[in-house]
Amino acid sequence: MADRPQPMFDTNELVINMGPQHPSTHGVLRVILRLDGERVVGCDIVIGYLHRGIEKLSEHRDYAQLVLLTDRMDYVAAATNNLGYVETVEKLMQLEVPRRARYIRTLLSELQRIASHLIWLGTHAMDLGAMTVFLYAMRERELILDLFEEYCGARLTYNAMRVGGLPQDLPPGWDRKVREFCAQLESKIVEYEQLLTHNRIWLERTRQVGVISGPDAIAIGLSGPPLRASGVMRDVRKDEPYAAYDEFEFDIPLGAAGDTYDRYLTRLEEMRQSVRIVRQALDGLPDGPIIGKVPRVIKPPAGETYHAIEAPKGELGFFIASDGKSSSPYRFRVRPPSFCNLQALPQLIRGHLVADVVALIGTIDIVLGEVDR
Amino acid sequence: MTDAVVIPLLKIVILLVGVLCAVAYLVLVERKVVAWVQVRLGPMRVGPHGILQPVADGIKLFLKEDITPSRSDRWIFMIAPILTLVPALIVFAVIPFGPQTTIFGTPVSLYVADVNVGLLYIVSVASIGVYGLILGGYASNSKYPLLASLRASAQLISYEVAVTMTLVSVILMAGSLSMVGIVEAQKADGVWFFFVQPVALLIYFIGGLAETNRAPFDLPEAEQELVGGFHTEYSGMRFAFFFLAEYANMIVISAVATTLFFGGWLRPFPSVEALWLLDYVPGWVWFLLKTFVLLYLFLWIRATFPRYRYDQLMRLGWKVLLPLAIANLIVTAAAKVFL
Numbered sequence: 105m106a107d108r109p110q111p112m113f114d115t116n117e118l119v120i121n122m123g124p125q126h127p128s129t130h131g132v133l134r135v136i137l138r139l140d141g142e143r144v145v146g147c148d149i150v151i152g153y154l155h156r157g158i159e160k161l162s163e164h165r166d167y168a169q170l171v172l173l174t175d176r177m178d179y180v181a182a183a184t185n186n187l188g189y190v191e192t193v194e195k196l197m198q199l200e201v202p203r204r205a206r207y208i209r210t211l212l213s214e215l216q217r218i219a220s221h222l223i224w225l226g227t228h229a230m231d232l233g234a235m236t237v238f239l240y241a242m243r244e245r246e247l248i249l250d251l252f253e254e255y256c257g258a259r260l261t262y263n264a265m266r267v268g269g270l271p272q273d274l275p276p277g278w279d280r281k282v283r284e285f286c287a288q289l290e291s292k293i294v295e296y297e298q299l300l301t302h303n304r305i306w307l308e309r310t311r312q313v314g315v316i317s318g319p320d321a322i323a324i325g326l327s328g329p330p331l332r333a334s335g336v337m338r339d340v341r342k343d344e345p346y347a348a349y350d351e352f353e354f355d356i357p358l359g360a361a362g363d364t365y366d367r368y369l370t371r372l373e374e375m376r377q378s379v380r381i382v383r384q385a386l387d388g389l390p391d392g393p394i395i396g397k398v399p400r401v402i403k404p405p406a407g408e409t410y411h412a413i414e415a416p417k418g419e420l421g422f423f424i425a426s427d428g429k430s431s432s433p434y435r436f437r438v439r440p441p442s443f444c445n446l447q448a449l450p451q452l453i454r455g456h457l458v459a460d461v462v463a464l465i466g467t468i469d470i471v472l473g474e475v476d477r
Numbered sequence: 478m479t480d481a482v483v484i485p486l487l488k489i490v491i492l493l494v495g496v497l498c499a500v501a502y503l504v505l506v507e508r509k510v511v512a513w514v515q516v517r518l519g520p521m522r523v524g525p526h527g528i529l530q531p532v533a534d535g536i537k538l539f540l541k542e543d544i545t546p547s548r549s550d551r552w553i554f555m556i557a558p559i560l561t562l563v564p565a566l567i568v569f570a571v572i573p574f575g576p577q578t579t580i581f582g583t584p585v586s587l588y589v590a591d592v593n594v595g596l597l598y599i600v601s602v603a604s605i606g607v608y609g610l611i612l613g614g615y616a617s618n619s620k621y622p623l624l625a626s627l628r629a630s631a632q633l634i635s636y637e638v639a640v641t642m643t644l645v646s647v648i649l650m651a652g653s654l655s656m657v658g659i660v661e662a663q664k665a666d667g668v669w670f671f672f673v674q675p676v677a678l679l680i681y682f683i684g685g686l687a688e689t690n691r692a693p694f695d696l697p698e699a700e701q702e703l704v705g706g707f708h709t710e711y712s713g714m715r716f717a718f719f720f721l722a723e724y725a726n727m728i729v730i731s732a733v734a735t736t737l738f739f740g741g742w743l744r745p746f747p748s749v750e751a752l753w754l755l756d757y758v759p760g761w762v763w764f765l766l767k768t769f770v771l772l773y774l775f776l777w778i779r780a781t782f783p784r785y786r787y788d789q790l791m792r793l794g795w796k797v798l799l800p801l802a803i804a805n806l807i808v809t810a811a812a813k814v815f816l
Binding site: 118120139142229232233234235236239240243299300303305306308309457458459460 | 511514515516517620621624628692693695696780781782783784785786787788789
């Protein structure tokens with residue numbers, strides 16, 4: 105934009121407030137846009153409208169209660185939050201988790217990944233005006249919520265994992281329903297693709313929009329699908345396997361261009377791979393206990409540890425420092441993928457049009473509950 | 478006396494009431510159609526299958542507080558909705574719903590007026606409507622409506638050019654500017670103009686989508702981007718005026734397309750004698766049926782496509798549709814002269 109001719113009359117940038125009550129800021133994100141006509145010159149991101157002090161609160165709750173708090177961070181992917189947290193505590197205490205529990209955890213977090221990606225797909229498409237996709241995606245997500253409800257009784261905040269294992273075993277007949285769902289989802293993904301993948305308008309709206317190169321993505325600290333869409337091979341599931349991921353076969357889809365369209369394709373393919381993992385987990389589900397030997401009061405030895413998992417939105421890390429005396433962490437810190445990925449937004453937005461802003465907020469897939477915690 | 482005053486007045490009243498009812502129910506039909514596409518039920522609460530929903534909506538809008546934002550331009554703010562709705566309604570005056578018929582022994586034409594410059598009248602009156610959008614967004618003294626009204630004006634002006642070009646090629650075919658004349662010409666030719674002017678229809682329909690601000694060209698009211706678009710600050714009946722105008726315009730676009738390209742009140746294949754049975758269906762039924770099919774297309778498209786971006790929309794209008802329309806016009810003219 106630098107080589108534009110100087111306007112003949114006085115012009116001002118138009119400062120416009122997008123959010124926190126804007127329909128497509130996915131919660132309470134506030135973006136202050138500076139516009140030159142329809143073109144975005146710059147933007148400031150204001151967060152914190154959903155801050156609940158989860159990290160500080162954690163210092164006054166015992167370890168078992170914290171699972172509940174993690175539910176409320178990325179509230180569309182509670183199971184992976186639970187998993188990340190309990191594994192960190194297990195790592196700190198060096199607990200052995202039974203194989204069956206690890207399988208079920210993997211199963212749940214892959215179902216959760218599908219659910220989270222479905223929400224992303226729906227809202228992202230809706231932001232770009234394709235509202236039918238939203239309802240289709242929600243329809244399939246509903247089935248996952250039903251599965252979770254049957255497993256743990258809750259539909260959104262599952263509290264589905266315990267330090268050392270799981271609170272309960274799978275209900276009878278559950279695996280058959282999961283298999284049915286997998287078969288159904290595969291045909292539905294084809295349906296989404298028919299509506300979007302080769303749609304001219306969709307292509308024009310997403311290709312070459314918000315391009316970020318691999319090195320840039322690493323420099324900003326992107327993780328998850330946005331990073332992989334830029335062609336960087338990094339997936340905690342493969343690089344530092346946790347739960348039972350080392351026992352399954354699956355591919356990590358990579359993008360090349362690093363634009364919004366590649367991020368879309370990457371996530372769609374991830375859903376397919378998740379279905380693959382879910383099927384393998386169901387086929388190979390071992391028998392055995394679902395919870396290991398866990399002391400009645402969880403009191404990890406003094407020390408600190410960091411553990412990361414691959415949440416649907418990126419690398420979700422937990423840092424826990426224990427003083428060895430109390431039954432609550434001395435320091436609890438989360439590396440939330442949404443928060444780190446959100447940093448890329450100003451760079452992605454610059455030079456694009458107002459209409460692209462919503463596409464770009466959608467494409468990095470943030471949940472404000474996790475950004476603000 | 479009766480013929481000169483009462484019958485036209487009666488026709489105007491019936492037409493206005495009919496159009497407003499049609500608009501109200503078009504909203505319901507849209508919600509239902511889109512809901513079915515999206516595996517939902519749509520409105521179900523008010524009356525059986527929600528058929529009284531438009532009434533409830535109307536009452537709600539009437540009773541709503543009418544808010545004028547402080548520091549807005551009061552007069553323009555008040556006039557803008559009227560400026561949008563009135564042209565959308567008066568366009569119906571020249572649309573022929575059917576041929577000359579006799580009702581109770583009195584010869585009645587199923588149109589309010591057969592102006593010899595009918596098409597010109599439609600184009601010029603319809604383009605007044607855009608002022609309402611621009612002024613409404615400008616007078617609101619708010620940033621989102623301002624952006625939206627800028628978008629609206631750019632969009633409407635650029636698409637009007639292409640649409641008008643396609644209309645000219647139809648005029649060349651028919652040799653008449655009168656709406657009735659165009660239908661008669663299709664009767665004389667024995668073929669709907671759709672078959673000889675498919676390109677024109679395509680451009681007309683895409684342009685029509687853009688001119689009525691319908692998806693995928695609903696940029697001026699893109700709620701995901703600009704909150705509510707140009708009518709963000711409007712409430713109550715004034716908002717309803719904008720809303721009614723949008724749907725009335727959809728009907729206008731469909732009705733004009735029916736007249737120009739699908740033979741108006743003519744039955745399918747008007748020249749094929751073997752289909753004489755179809756002649757027993759009154760002309761206005763054919764007309765409404767065709768219009769409804771086109772309206773359904775509007776809704777179907779809305780449920781299917783994502784939204785275009787502002788610059789892409791402009792590019793499509795100026796770089797694709799307009800050259801295509803001009804080329805179509807030249808080919809039509811050449812064919813008319815040399816064949």
